[in-house]
Amino acid sequence: MHSRVAARIPHRHAFWVVGIAFIVLMASSAAPSPLYPVYQQSWGFSAITLTSIFAVYAVALLATLLTVGSLSDHVGRKPILIASLLLLIVSLVLFIVADSVPMLIAARVVQGIAAGAATGAMSAAVIDLQPNASTGPLINSIAPSLGIAGGALGAGLLVQLAPAPEILVFALLIAAAAVLAVALLFVPETSAMRGFDSRRHLASTLLPRASLPKSVRGPFLLIAPALFATWSLGGFHLSLGPSIIGTVFGIDNHIVGGLEIFPLFASGAVAAALVRNGVPRTVMMIGATVLAAGVALSLASVVTSSVPLYFVGAVIAGSGWGATFLGAMRTLGALVPAAERGGVFATTFVVSYLAFSVPAVIAGLAVHRLGLTTTVEVYGSFVIALALFSVLGFSMSQRRNR
Template sequence: MVNTDLDSTIPVASSRRMSASLAFWTVGVTYLVVMASSAAPSPLYPVYQASWGFSSTMLTVVFAVYALALLLALLTVGSLSDHVGRKPILIGALVLLAISLVLFIAADGVGGLIAARVVQGLAAGTATGALSAAVIDLQPNSTAGPLVNSVAPSVGLATGALGSGLLVQLAPAPTVLVYALLIAAVVLLAAAVVFVPETSSLRTIESKRHLARLLLPRAAFPTGARVPFLMIVPALIATWSLGGFHLSLGPSIIGTIFGIDNHIIGGVEIFALFFSGAVSAAVVRTLPPRTVMIVGTLVLALGVAASLVSVATETVPLYFVGSVVAGAGWGATFLGAMRTLGGLVPADERGSVFATTFVLSYLAFSVPAVVGGIAVHTFGLEPTTLVYGAFVIVLAVLSSTGFVLASRSGSASSVG
């Protein structure tokens, strides 16, 4: 029988050379750095645009190819760690990530930038399912894993954007230094992961045909928990589409609508959004998942509404307040989703189910942002921002309403 007790961990080989507690934090930090690397190029986009002269539409293409490559990796190798182990997948992903960072340094035009983002997306997609599953496998208690799985993306995106913004504004050769520092971090983490105990139940790959079937793009849903899973989908779309928009066009909003020509401010705005999400997740981590989902989506909608008012009135302080509030909703909502899944998914399904969750998340992360970039070219930045924000608000309210109605009918008992 599959063990679904999240307070216990899967037995690991006796030859392990790192304690479970240290391994848990090593994997968590690895997750954070992978996400930081994905946000690091954002403050550099205006620099690339000024140097190479590409449009806002091309900018969102550069952003989106990362997410699409990530999706391809998630759909093909996302569940492979359930079969071959978490460690081989993670080490391979970190090698790919280091290669992508070298490509960023070598890029001398938009084509090189796209190539680097594609390899970076493949690396992140390969790592994401295995990282999320390993965090749950190694967690010291039933709340630590979902907390890290929800906080690591937000803190990683926040620190990646802020750190990159600071280097762009203050340091020499930022298009080299940003990636060189990340390469050093990735190499160190890859060496550390070698000593992390293997936690996968290692389901057998019976033949080459079986391996080929595993690599076919597919989605996996948690057994017996499809209704709660489908209930969180609008919330996932709302949160990740908001994040994608800020990472791709947030610096343009700061520069074009508010007239602020400072790369640090653009990084701070992204940092405010995602770091407040991390703080929010930590604050609400002990509340029932259903409560977290309801409150989180409403706070998200409120924050986005404040941001839209600030854009319409060109009020900079309100824009930052809206980002902080929306980020708090982002963090709480995503934590609620991860806790829901963490409590329902058997150990030998975690890699594939978390991969499916992130497929949905990164589709929301990329596709609306690309549509938004095209809309900016046609309708302008401010109208696009207002419509995009309204789209996020509608989804957030829809998700919150669904959980409230399910709670009253008693059908949401499985999600807390």
């Protein structure tokens, strides 16, 4: 009994272990982006192939979320998180040995499965272990943006400055994932672990589905357009952002390609930290408005070929991204009982990753027909419309409540 207690670290430390694991997971998803132009130059594939490589990650992630997203509510958070990190290490090894597009796709698929298995469990564990009511939603909101920003910028620096970046980027991530997998062995289990009544119960749990308790459905319908606007913008930057820097602005530098992604997500993390104590609905409305304004500036920069304006627009849009997502996670975290958090957060990320992948693939197809500049303009207008639609929905809801 004494050794069992001694093997567990305190909740406040366990909270940060899970939070850092979430950041590393998201960093690994963004790390390949600055390498795509390198692979494209070496293997000679098209923009459609590039966005397809990006999209298979999200498809694998979505399929996994829909099947095992709520599994941690039944078998525990720790087994899911540790297994996910081990699977992530396998995907990173595949990146290192990849010598063709099919190998790259295989690496992304395994990486997507690892992320899909972990995302719902990590979000739920962060809420379970949070030291206070605002810290958990804050980490859940900034982990994706901070991880993606750090992964993209770090990989961009290594591609430009370090030898053998196709190996070094993923070797560093393997080391981080291995350390965190060991640390998670000592994290206390927080799931109610409802288990399964029968094999039929297990099979029904693993059937692809996205479900929400009735108490959450109303707020979620208001949140969904904002989620779609934020994540579709992020997916576009991660898949075609480096190409915009090279083609639209004529800058052939991998560090700048990484920096193209960094301000969007880094400013999102900063904004989420600044507004973490605001009223969730108000934070979402302001965030969606700011996001629309930032995207409008980015569109103006493409028309005028202004690089500084493009980065200013990315910072403003990213601030809206962070505030909007924080408001969404705080609203859901407060409404969902602990025993259902894994499933609800999995459903939330299903919507998010649909927005992350599907519009980006459509944009990749549109580049050939419309050109990159026109595609950027159409895509940006779509994001602006979604964000403003969300603001309108929240405004009407507030008036009804009054």
